[in-house]
Amino acid sequence: MTAHGFQRVDFLTTLRRVAEGLPDDTPTPFVLVTPAPGSSEEPDLGAWDLGGGSADASQLQEPAPEAVAGLRTDSGGTTGDGGDNSRDVLTVAFTTSGSTGMPKLAAHGEADTIHHMQSAAAQVGFRPGDLMVEPLPYSGVFGYVAGMVALFGGAGVLIQPVFEPEVLLRAWAAERGTHYVGGDDMLARLREVWASSREDLSSWRWTGIGDFQGMSEEIAAWAAAEFGTRSVGVYGSSEVFALTSFWTLDGDVEPRVGGGGHLVADDYAYRIADPATEEEMPDGERGELQLRGRNVVTSYLGDAGEGKKAFSDDGWFRTGDLAEAVDGQTYAYICRIGDVLRLKGFMVDPAEIEMHLATHPEVIIAKVVGRADAAGETEAVAFVVTTPGATVTSEGLQAYTKAELARYKVPSEVRIVEDMPTTAGTNGRKIRTVTLREWANEPVAEGAGS
The missing domain is CATH 3.40.50.12780 (ANL, N-terminal domain)
Structure with a gap:
């Protein structure tokens, strides 16, 4: 049934x-x-x-x-x-x-x-x-x-x-x-x-x-x-x-x-x-x-x-x-709870970083996930969809976060993508964070873009 x-x-x-x-x-x-x-x-x-x-x-x-x-x-x-x-x-x-x-x-x-x-x-x-x-x-x-x-x-x-x-x-x-x-x-x-x-x-x-x-x-x-x-x-x-x-x-x-x-x-x-x-x-x-x-x-x-x-x-x-x-x-x-990031010992809601990135005039939507760095510590990786014709770069968006956020909240990498991976459900479409985590652990050329 x-x-x-x-x-x-x-x-x-x-x-x-x-x-x-x-x-x-x-x-x-x-x-x-x-x-x-x-x-x-x-x-x-x-x-x-x-x-x-x-x-x-x-x-x-x-x-x-x-x-x-x-x-x-x-x-x-x-x-x-x-x-x-x-x-x-x-x-x-x-x-x-x-x-x-x-x-x-x-x-x-x-x-x-x-x-x-x-x-x-x-x-x-x-x-x-x-x-x-x-x-x-x-x-x-x-x-x-x-x-x-x-x-x-x-x-x-x-x-x-x-x-x-x-x-x-x-x-x-x-x-x-x-x-x-x-x-x-x-x-x-x-x-x-x-x-x-x-x-x-x-x-x-x-x-x-x-x-x-x-x-x-x-x-x-x-x-x-x-x-x-x-x-x-x-x-x-x-x-x-x-x-x-x-x-x-x-x-x-x-x-x-x-x-x-x-x-x-x-x-x-x-x-x-x-x-x-x-x-x-x-x-x-x-x-x-x-x-x-x-x-x-x-x-x-x-x-x-x-x-x-x-x-x-x-x-x-x-x-x-x-x-x-x-x-x-x-x-x-x-x-x-599975989305919470422990960055440099601090519990960080990724939405805080996402909302700041979204205030940039050339950003439509941002999503942040965690990945392990070379030392095994969690670091933040941001994925961003920009407006048509946007000129902002990944480095520029990273600098944008440095200007306002605490240092430990600044993403180690910002990737610009054409679209977010989503899944359709009975309650609407949701961004697939699992896919973004996979992209974050792949080289840029093989993953989501830059």
Whole structure:
């Protein structure tokens, strides 16, 4: 059984349940679908019929007991020793390699899923008539959660079978879309097309943005300047749901467009722990973000025990992400722990170097990885995509970092490349740091360029 099969059944089934269960004075949720590629129909196709023609929930068969690796014991799920304390039917699963690096399906129970959607919807704060624009695939956790959160908030959802920016922008303007959740890569493509089409997106009020390409700040600034849109950074994964936290606009903490934010439910908890000892870090120090609550994966399907490695001995989910505490329910995501560079004894977030390089007027995007030098110590190597016709050299960019950054943060080498290696996923395109590390260890002529 594929993850897509799970979500196809659950998404349509839950749509009907939402439509049937809302109070009489609540607007009926609806889904608008843009035309399939090659269609001559106008983009405003009207409401999806939630009452029929969709998949039968009976098609979702319960997995065999031996295929379920029991993990959670706090609310539903199964115990770690295989004993069953389930109060919740598994209803959705997302593909993930998670913090163990092994491919598997992260499954969540129905009651936990509904709890998360209701909690996140309350934090977003939808109004009557709102419309979520969500072109991400519903086989991925961000597309699925964003769409469901909107429906549980009484809003509609505009979806698209295949991402076509021109068609989506026309539908967005025609249907007066108010909300959007997605990565900065997809938003960058929409911005590029909008520069020519100039569709009226003045209805766009709120965006939850994933910083996949390091462009969140400039995308947020563009949306604010052109449409008055407020953008906030979001955090989530297949194991803990998308939108498990995001920066709120009306809280005591200044909202940010980086990952992290305020946990959407009071019964969700986090801690910042030493990844080696599991001990909680003192206030102000960075460590691994660990989560506990009903948002955390109930079971891994088709897993031979690897999933248990993602949990601490006392039951906290190890995200594999570096973060720092802001307050009791709010944290700031820094980067993946595997991306942290130890340079001259200092723990350095490569994003700090990347963001500085990106301020150069001839740099479009920068990515920094580590490699071992002749003495076996880690050194930083930067890969940069420059603007068309740029005259800046690798040496010039290295000098640019020396002028502002601490000496140990200056890349030992800067390579100018035509494009970043990327991989397409259900949540958007991501830069392949594994490939960049391979390039960093190859001679320039055989690798990424110079």
